[in-house]
Amino acid sequence: MTRTVSDSDSVRRQNRGLVLSALRMQGAQSRTALASLTGLSHASMTAIMSDLLTQGLVAELIADRPDGRTRGRPATFVNFARNAAHAALFELDVNRARLSLIDYGGVLVDRIETDLSPTTFAGLAPCQFLSDRLDALLARTPAAKKTLRRVAISVQGILERDGRGLRWSPIQHLAGAPFASELSDARDLPVTLHKRGRLLAEGARWLDPALHEASVATVFVGSTVAMGVTFRGQIMGRGDEGATEFGHMNHVPNGALCRCGMRGCIEAYAADYAVLRNAYSVPETAPPAPAVPAQQYEMLMQRAEAGDRSATHAFNLAGRAIGFGLSRMLAIYDPSHILIVGPGARAIELMRPEVDQAIKASLVGSINGAPHIIAHRDETEPIFKGLLMKTLNDIDQVDFAPLPSSERAG
Amino acid sequence: MTRTVSDSDSVRRQNRGLVLSALRMQGAQSRTALASLTGLSHASMTAIMSDLLTQGLVAELIADRPDGRTRGRPATFVNFARNAAHAALFELDVNRARLSLIDYGGVLVDRIETDLSPTTFAGLAPCQFLSDRLDALLARTPAAKKTLRRVAISVQGILERDGRGLRWSPIQHLAGAPFASELSDARDLPVTLHKRGRLLAEGARWLDPALHEASVATVFVGSTVAMGVTFRGQIMGRGDEGATEFGHMNHVPNGALCRCGMRGCIEAYAADYAVLRNAYSVPETAPPAPAVPAQQYEMLMQRAEAGDRSATHAFNLAGRAIGFGLSRMLAIYDPSHILIVGPGARAIELMRPEVDQAIKASLVGSINGAPHIIAHRDETEPIFKGLLMKTLNDIDQVDFAPLPSSERAG
């Protein structure tokens, strides 16, 4: 509803953005191909492209392949100028932090990994930690210092409404301070905070082209349970994040104890620690394990696949929690596809019967039919891919789509 | 993601739409006021307004009030030309159908009401029924025949994905045939189907200006339980409806029998028939009453307010169902306001403690705090208002914002 006046400036911004996103989506292209891809005329294509070239955002490729030549004037391909911009991407996890430097072409330039412990942020302000990592990264690639345009941070938890920090996080001592805006002020750079769920939603679109225009709920099952949502190819949800707190949706009133301190959350039945707890008949009110080693979770899956009763029972409970969660979600939002990712995706067959049954027991599930449920084993790459594409897209549309004011003045 | 090329045509369409929606929102205005309201220059305002005047969409008002004159050239107000268009609005309820004729100014011109019985559509095709009503309406206002631009229908139930009909409806025999597209073909007019929930969302924005830009979940409690959702003033949700099936979200697995045939839906605890069933200790698996007389429901509320144990218990159960539903919704979508409307809104104080408690027991509810919960007694008018504003807005933006092709050719 908050619409603004349209003028020739907004026309150009829109069309520049269109060209950049076509290039982002389809890769290096000739001007002619871009024209038909975007629907712009060749004349406009020439105008826009010469702008982008003089600004140094894109570059012409030298046609180095004499193979497969056709008649007619050969097309000159254009692509992003890799050095036109850089971005720093943080992925904060409970026990690990990863910082990646990428260029405008989307290529990973460098990466720093750091172990985190529950006490890391007890003595060190989050902003300071991030700033230190960033300095270390830029020291190794000094050329990126001047072209660094954005910092993006992937986090778990509940964001402040204004996006400057976290209200709550499973990572100790991370919530509270508005570290995103602190870092932004210190560096004079846009710093954006992204919920894991929203990045899952973004990343899912790039995993499978069929999902790019679909309505998808992407569920991460592993150390936590998270969900991101897209609506007809667009990210929706609060704070244009598209993220949810699916893992902390209530499953059973006053039920199992969750890592968040509440009781009866889906996560408290379906995350790795919960399955483990149930498999070993630990009371469901026992405090959740801080971290579950990957191989222990893996072993549990193997035992369940082999038919071990207590293990299959634990996964059934997990499936039931996820199933009822999905069935309840369907009453509010009814996607065409549900994508299951993360370590838990391997156990999909163990959970599936319970999921299907729960969905079938709901009105929307039985009338509209269950959405297509797809499992995808890969876990971290959808998140990184989502962070990368989201950040590049921000650079394209927010930073580069408008003409620089200097050029306007001249 | 599905963006299109922008050109001078889209600029004009956008700005014409801007002017029309400013007029819709604020009522009759002078050109100068509209210019500052929309952000357009006076020059553009003149150009756009003279287009709209020659097309007959707006008209200048004769300044008939000599009171409160100020210095300077007096402003000439413009407003919608009431006869520029008409729309026919159907509201289909379980036991009643209402058809309203409105003009382009949003004024109610005529109205026809018809009782419905469970057998109405057994022998009569829905499209035929609608067509007959429409003929009757137009016979009484023949002038509207030529200017009728749209038919809009408010329904309950689950829509086909393409919006041509219903997949399921609490109204017997209404689901199945794609009556919306049948009527559209027969009349050669756009016919749109709107879920009650989406109209609640639309209507809520016009009830209170403070809600116009907020994120609101509007819950109808009465013969059914329905919900519509807006996100920062925009309607979101599937099929750009913003509607949900909140009433049929599962509350308790294998719980009380719902009118939809499933078990454990929120509606089966919180709709009028459910409260009645619980108040009289009828087993919760007993078939729901087809309709509850308003005064019986009213009496029950009075008994509960007077302290009657079984009545308060029944309303507590209803509050608990709604509370857990809202708490579960918060995990997916976290609005700033929750608006309770419908007959059940009067009982808000009886349900409120359970609602608050359920929300407080969820992570999002406890971290972000509960949304502002507002009760609004009026029931049908939000839906009619929503249907009316949505339809007028469609006429403004879809039908009238682009210049007619005849003028483009000339």
Added chain:
DNA sequence: ACTTCTTTTTTCGAGCATTGAAAATAATGC
């Protein structure tokens, strides 16, 4: 080696919509 053909890219003039500034308009106040 030269011409013809084909495809890509650029150039050019026309058309439109916006804008700021200036002019025209239509009252009130003295």
Added chain:
DNA sequence: GCATTATTTTCAATGCTCGAAAAAAGAAGT
């Protein structure tokens, strides 16, 4: 009647897109 004030309209400039025509750059044919 004249100055003042606020609303509208007119006008010239700017920027964008588009279609058509021209230019460019090779491949294919003779």
